[in-house]
Amino acid sequence: MKLTDLLKEIEDEQGGEQKSMRVQYDIAIQPKSIDDALAALNDIKNYGIYSKNLANQADRIKIFGPSIPAQKSNAAQNDWNSLSPKERLLKIEEIKSRIERKSDFKGNVIYDKVGEKAWNNTLDLLSKNKDYLSWKEENKDNPEEYLITLNGKQANNLALFGSRGRVYFPQKLGDEEAKYKPLQQDVHYIVDSGMILFPQDKSPFHPKSYLKKVLKTIMDNAGLEYKFADVEKEGAEDDTPVVSTRPEKPTVPPLSTTVNTADQADKLRKMFQKRLGDVPGAKYEVESTGTGAERKYKLVVTGISSDQRAKLQPLAFDFKQNLKESLDFERRQMLVRAGIIK
Helix, strand or coil: CCHHHHCCCEEEEECCCEEEEECEEEEEEEECCHHHHHHHHCCHHHHHHHCCCCCCHHHHHHHHCCCCHHHHHHHHHHHHHHCCHHHHHHHHHHHHCCCEEEECCCCCEEEECHHHHHHHHHHHHHCCCHHHHHHHHHHCCCHHHHHCCCCHHHHHHCCCCCHHHCCCCCCCCHHHHHHHCCCCECCCEEEECCEEEECHHHCCCCCHHHHHHHHHHHHHHCCCCEEEEEEEEEECCCCCEEEEEEECCCCCCCEEEEECCHHHHHHHHHHHHHHHCCCCCCEEEEEEECCHHHCEEEEEEECCCHHHHHHHHHHHHHHHHHHHHHHHHHHHHHHHHCCCCC
16 A cells, blocks of 8 residues: 555635645654564654553553543543653643544434643633743743643643543543554555555554654654654646645753842753753753842753753753742741741
C-alpha cells in the first residue's frame, strides 16, 4: 500500500463553480534504521505511560480508574503526582481529546466532548489565576507547561480532571483499550520510501499533536535517532498526486526565571547545568530588570530541546517556591523579634 493511497484530499466549492484544494498532512517518522524503529513500535515497554498489561487488574484500575465514581477524584490526583513532566503533557493531550460515548432518548449513539469542555473550564480559571498570570509574564502564555508544574490537588482545583475526576480516566471502550497495545503495521502505520507513515484516520491517538507526543515517547525510550516529517498530498494540474515531505521545524521558547539577586540567578544557573549536564548550544544569560529597590534578575535559558526545557521547569518552580517560603519565614521572624506577633 502506497502513501498516496492513504492520504486524503479535501476540496471546497467556491462561488458554486471554482474548486480549490487544501493540503492535508499526516505524521511520518524518518528513522536512521527502519528495522530498529519497527522493533521499537512493536515493544510495549517503549510506550511509557501506555505500557500497561490489560489483563492485570491493577493496571486496568490505573488506566480506567476505580469503579466507584466517588473514588476517582483522589485516584486522579495520586496518579498525576506519579507522572513525569513528559507523561503529564501526554495526559493533558489525552484529557483534551476525551470523548464519552452515550445514547440519546431514541437509542442513537452520540459523543460528548467532555475533554474539550474541561479544558475550556481550565483555561477560564487560569485567566483569573494570580499564580498563572505571574508565571505567564516570564514564560509566555503556555498553560500546558504551567500545569505540569502543579501537583494533583492544584491541577484538580483548576478543573483539569473534570468533576470528580470524570475526564482524567477514559471509558472502558475498545477504542480506548487500543491505546495500551502496540501499534500495528499496515493497520496504524505503513512503511514506504524510507519512512514510517501514521495516517491520522487510522490512529487511536487524536489529535495529531497527541499522536506525535506518543511517537516521540516510543522512539526516545528506545534510544533511536529519527526525525519527524509531515507528509502532504497535493493536487497537480494533471490530477496526479504529488507526495512530498515537510521536515519538522521545532521551536522551543526560552525558559526565563526572575529572582531577586544576581547570586540567586547564578545559583539557579548552576542547578540547571547540573540537571542537564553538558548540552552543546545551551546558553544561560542573566538580564537585570528594573532599578534601585525594584531591580530583579532574569535567568534566560536558550538552545535547549523541549524535553530539556520540561526537565528544568519544575526545578525553576521549586526554586522560586523555596525562595518565597524562605522570605516569608524571614519576615515572620522579624515580626516576632519586633514583638508584633508571637
